[in-house]
Amino acid sequence: MKRMLILLFCFFTLQISAQTDxxxxxxxxxxxxxxxxxxxxxxxxxxxxxxxxxxxxxxxKAVQYTKEELEKLGLDNVWLQPxxxxxxxxxxxxFAYIETSPGQTTNVNICALxxxxxxxxxxxxxxxxxxxxxxxxxxxxxxxxxxxxxxINRPMQADLINTFEAYGGCSSERYRGAAEAAKxxxxxxxxxxxxxxxxxxxxxxxxxxGDLPVNQRIPSAAISTNDAELxxxxxxxxKDINFFFSQSxxxxxxxxxxxxxxxxxxxxxxxEIIVVGGHLDSWDLGDGSHDDGAGVVQSMxxxxxxxxxxxxxxxxxRAVLFMNEENxxxxxxxxxxxxxxxxxxxxxxxxxxxxGFTPRGFSFDCSEAMLAKVQxxxxxxxxxxxxxxxxxxxxxDIGPLKEEGLVLAGLRPDSQRYFDHHHxxxxxxxxxxxxxLELGAASMTALVYLIDAYGTQTISNTEELRD
Amino acid sequence: MKRMLILLFCFFTLQISAQTDxxxxxxxxxxxxxxxxxxxxxxxxxxxxxxxxxxxxxxxKAVQYTKEELEKLGLDNVWLQPxxxxxxxxxxxxFAYIETSPGQTTNVNICALxxxxxxxxxxxxxxxxxxxxxxxxxxxxxxxxxxxxxxINRPMQADLINTFEAYGGCSSERYRGAAEAAKxxxxxxxxxxxxxxxxxxxxxxxxxxGDLPVNQRIPSAAISTNDAELxxxxxxxxKDINFFFSQSxxxxxxxxxxxxxxxxxxxxxxxEIIVVGGHLDSWDLGDGSHDDGAGVVQSMxxxxxxxxxxxxxxxxxRAVLFMNEENxxxxxxxxxxxxxxxxxxxxxxxxxxxxGFTPRGFSFDCSEAMLAKVQxxxxxxxxxxxxxxxxxxxxxDIGPLKEEGLVLAGLRPDSQRYFDHHHxxxxxxxxxxxxxLELGAASMTALVYLIDAYGTQTISNTEELRD
Numbered sequence: 001m002k003r004m005l006i007l008l009f010c011f012f013t014l015q016i017s018a019q020t021d022x023x024x025x026x027x028x029x030x031x032x033x034x035x036x037x038x039x040x041x042x043x044x045x046x047x048x049x050x051x052x053x054x055x056x057x058x059x060x061k062a063v064q065y066t067k068e069e070l071e072k073l074g075l076d077n078v079w080l081q082p083x084x085x086x087x088x089x090x091x092x093x094x095f096a097y098i099e100t101s102p103g104q105t106t107n108v109n110i111c112a113l114x115x116x117x118x119x120x121x122x123x124x125x126x127x128x129x130x131x132x133x134x135x136x137x138x139x140x141x142x143x144x145x146x147x148x149x150x151x152i153n154r155p156m157q158a159d160l161i162n163t164f165e166a167y168g169g170c171s172s173e174r175y176r177g178a179a180e181a182a183k184x185x186x187x188x189x190x191x192x193x194x195x196x197x198x199x200x201x202x203x204x205x206x207x208x209x210g211d212l213p214v215n216q217r218i219p220s221a222a223i224s225t226n227d228a229e230l231x232x233x234x235x236x237x238x239k240d241i242n243f244f245f246s247q248s249x250x251x252x253x254x255x256x257x258x259x260x261x262x263x264x265x266x267x268x269x270x271x272e273i274i275v276v277g278g279h280l281d282s283w284d285l286g287d288g289s290h291d292d293g294a295g296v297v298q299s300m301x302x303x304x305x306x307x308x309x310x311x312x313x314x315x316x317x318r319a320v321l322f323m324n325e326e327n328x329x330x331x332x333x334x335x336x337x338x339x340x341x342x343x344x345x346x347x348x349x350x351x352x353x354x355x356g357f358t359p360r361g362f363s364f365d366c367s368e369a370m371l372a373k374v375q376x377x378x379x380x381x382x383x384x385x386x387x388x389x390x391x392x393x394x395x396x397d398i399g400p401l402k403e404e405g406l407v408l409a410g411l412r413p414d415s416q417r418y419f420d421h422h423h424x425x426x427x428x429x430x431x432x433x434x435x436x437l438e439l440g441a442a443s444m445t446a447l448v449y450l451i452d453a454y455g456t457q458t459i460s461n462t463e464e465l466r467d
Numbered sequence: 468m469k470r471m472l473i474l475l476f477c478f479f480t481l482q483i484s485a486q487t488d489x490x491x492x493x494x495x496x497x498x499x500x501x502x503x504x505x506x507x508x509x510x511x512x513x514x515x516x517x518x519x520x521x522x523x524x525x526x527x528k529a530v531q532y533t534k535e536e537l538e539k540l541g542l543d544n545v546w547l548q549p550x551x552x553x554x555x556x557x558x559x560x561x562f563a564y565i566e567t568s569p570g571q572t573t574n575v576n577i578c579a580l581x582x583x584x585x586x587x588x589x590x591x592x593x594x595x596x597x598x599x600x601x602x603x604x605x606x607x608x609x610x611x612x613x614x615x616x617x618x619i620n621r622p623m624q625a626d627l628i629n630t631f632e633a634y635g636g637c638s639s640e641r642y643r644g645a646a647e648a649a650k651x652x653x654x655x656x657x658x659x660x661x662x663x664x665x666x667x668x669x670x671x672x673x674x675x676x677g678d679l680p681v682n683q684r685i686p687s688a689a690i691s692t693n694d695a696e697l698x699x700x701x702x703x704x705x706k707d708i709n710f711f712f713s714q715s716x717x718x719x720x721x722x723x724x725x726x727x728x729x730x731x732x733x734x735x736x737x738x739e740i741i742v743v744g745g746h747l748d749s750w751d752l753g754d755g756s757h758d759d760g761a762g763v764v765q766s767m768x769x770x771x772x773x774x775x776x777x778x779x780x781x782x783x784x785r786a787v788l789f790m791n792e793e794n795x796x797x798x799x800x801x802x803x804x805x806x807x808x809x810x811x812x813x814x815x816x817x818x819x820x821x822x823g824f825t826p827r828g829f830s831f832d833c834s835e836a837m838l839a840k841v842q843x844x845x846x847x848x849x850x851x852x853x854x855x856x857x858x859x860x861x862x863x864d865i866g867p868l869k870e871e872g873l874v875l876a877g878l879r880p881d882s883q884r885y886f887d888h889h890h891x892x893x894x895x896x897x898x899x900x901x902x903x904l905e906l907g908a909a910s911m912t913a914l915v916y917l918i919d920a921y922g923t924q925t926i927s928n929t930e931e932l933r934d
Binding site for chain 1 (some may be wrong): 496625626850855903
């Protein structure tokens with residue numbers, strides 16, 4: 001009889017708790033869709049500030065703006081975490097053309113890759129050798145490459161459903177292409193933009209020379225997908241055409257910047273920290289609305305939505321707006337370094353850095369048992385069409401926090417449009433849909449709420465086996 | 468032993484069949500994403516033809532174009548099915564303003580609702596009475612309404628996740644508003660656009676006077692959401708402001724048009740017909756890319772993708788491009804009438820008329836047993852992030868086919884952006900993403916493939932109970 005009563009008690013407690021969770025999620029989503037701040041904050045970041053390249057005045061303005069907005073929320077703590085960041089500047093607009101015969105030129109759209117050196121004054125003009133990947137260079141060797149511009153024309157694979165997978169299949173061409181081509185005496189590299197669409201926007205992004213000596217570094221630029229097709233077509237007709245490009249970008253000395261942090265102190269376990277974040281810096285061509293203004297304002301809104309919904313978290317919920325994800329990851333590394341030195345106990349970290357599109361779910365870097373625990377919450381997310389809960393990548397900024405027991409996660413919005421805008425001049429506010437952004441903020445808040453309520457403890461594998 | 472062998476045989480047959488299904492779906496999706504025709508067809512429909520209001524020259528061009536394109540696919544039959552359609556024309560651009568005092572006017576953005584009468588020559592100017600719904604009119608009565616313009620300012624409910632549900636909560640204001648207001652002596656109605664976003668586009672759509680005598684009909688227009696907010700705000704300050712609008716739309720005599728039909732004859736059960744369709748007509752303000760150029764080209768691509776993937780369907784697969792969904796549904800009714808008179812056996816009908824956005828799944832008008840059968844295919848759809856398989860609305864054009872045993876379904880794309888464009892001047896090609904459109908075509912093809920392979924027969928409830 002006593003056992004029966006206990007069972008009944010558990011049953012009703014669970015029922016009540018399940019009801020409360022469903023109600024809280026409903027409140028979170030309603031609040032976000034009717035009263036959310038994400039869109040208004042993003043409007044300011046995008047349209048009043050604009051692109052926020054690390055070390056720029058705009059990046060500094062974004063630090064001040066988001067700090068002030070977090071302070072208005074009545075959080076328990078808001079502070080700036082100092083971090084030195086690299087400062088790379090684009091300089092004058094890049095210029096490039098294909099020359100089919102002397103005086104016969106066709107202009108094409110390029111942009112310098114982040115971290116690239118400038119061309120010599122007056123630009124560089126040379127014959128072109130087209131490859132599908134930097135891994136093709138070794139077979140060609142110095143004989144065929146020396147003195148030429150290497151054109152890496154590797155299209156993203158269109159039949160992959162997850163466009164980030166297609167990105168992963170090409171991103172090292174952009175990152176390593178110039179360093180590899182320089183080894184064989186190339187005078188520059190032109191890389192096909194990482195864009196699944198055919199259009200005229202060149203897409204920038206970080207590149208590295210690795211340990212290549214400074215005097216061997218060659219300029220590297222991205223070319224729009226339309227112009228990559230054009231150049232490839234022209235080369236098929238005549239291998240002897242010339243390509244010209246000029247760019248005046250340069251790397252300056254590191255400058256002082258900040259991660260922006262705000263938190264609600266946990267009512268029961270204040271030392272258990274849940275992080276939710278995005279990155280405050282962006283590339284300079286657009287206004288960084290999707291990458292990653294969206295993640296920034298959604299992370300801020302997680303704190304606001306919890307407060308607005310009258311939820312008092314048991315654990316400390318901290319929004320971290322990381323600086324310098326794009327070209328250095330200094331903010332993410334600094335945050336982890338400080339956390340370690342202070343022996344802070346991080347239990348969960350969630351990053352939004354995949355665009356402000358309709359959320360589909362989350363990917364998790366965690367144990368099978370923890371994944372199963374999260375998947376048991378599926379019914380709570382179903383009314384919001386959040387259906388994706390799988391193992392996978394979390395986020396660059398929270399990556400350095402990784403340690404045994406910490407659960408990492410990434411918001412997974414619909415990915416089909418993301419690379420139309422990623423790192424390009426059309427990553428702008430008008431391509432963000434208000435409702436999609438707000439649904440993302442609400443989904444993140446809902447997951448944080450459930451993680452806070454039920455923790456990240458699971459029955460260990462050993463215990464499961466014993467059962 | 469014999470029983471064991473039979474079981475083993477069944478097991479391996481199922482395994483092989485499951486593999487083949489997964490492979491066929493992979494081929495369908497890859498083909499659509501790398502080699503699809505939907506986007507190219509939509510480009511022509513949208514940019515070379517444009518808005519395709521029933522009875523217009525553009526609608527006729529769209530009939531001819533889609534017939535020719537279907538003929539190029541090497542189908543077994545392509546034909547036009549004659550249907551008489553209404554012809555309503557917008558006439559000169561509408562014009563409207565708010566007059567706060569004589570000579571003090573603010574222009575606002577309106578458009579005539581489809582089916583509305585014109586204003587008197589020179590327009591109509593009157594005081595305004597604002598209501599949240601036409602159902603509020605009875606309580607106000609003739610005293611307060613006579614001689615005034617009724618302004619129905621009912622916002623779509625923002626916290627509904629499915630935006631079609633929010634649309635459903637307001638659409639009868641647009642459809643019935645004028646007929647109801649006329650009963651109380653109103654001289655016109657202005658209806659808030661059915662748009663979840665605040666912007667300057669007025670959204671048209673069908674309205675009806677019901678059985679109201681011709682001489683009692685009053686003009687009805689939609690006002691943009693921004694201007695609805697403005698008008699409401701001005702009315703709150705001063706109830707005596709005037710509103711002026713002029714429109715010169717009219718209803719002409721019915722004209723000859725067509726449904727466009729193409730089919731692949733079934734190899735085993737040619738008399739069992741599977742229909743996949745969208746509607747060829749659109750409103751006139753934009754180019755009808757999402758509503759419903761997307762559904763048209765996706766339906767055409769279902770036939771092409773089946774052929775390209777080397778799948779020979781057992782049942783007859785028919786693409787039907789319906790005419791006049793927007794303001795009459797004559798095409799849908801005619802198709803059902805002819806099917807009935809020919810005693811055709813339709814087993815499944817699928818409509819795409821919810822925009823060309825990322826597909827999330829399908830809603831079904833069918834038995835529980837059939838839904839369970841479809842839901843058993845979830846694992847096959849999972850790699851494509853198609854997760855929604857629920858009871859629900861199918862589509863307007865296939866609705867008239869409804870009869871016992873016929874399974875009806877609707878493609879359910881992500882709905883967040885749909886009403887930003889629906890029936891407005893910004894329903895245009897550049898708002899359709901190529902991959903999202905192609906994923907929709909592939910999803911439809913995959914469902915049609917599985918329905919063809921496994922039929923729509925289910926174990927009846929009686930048999931289930933017997934088990």
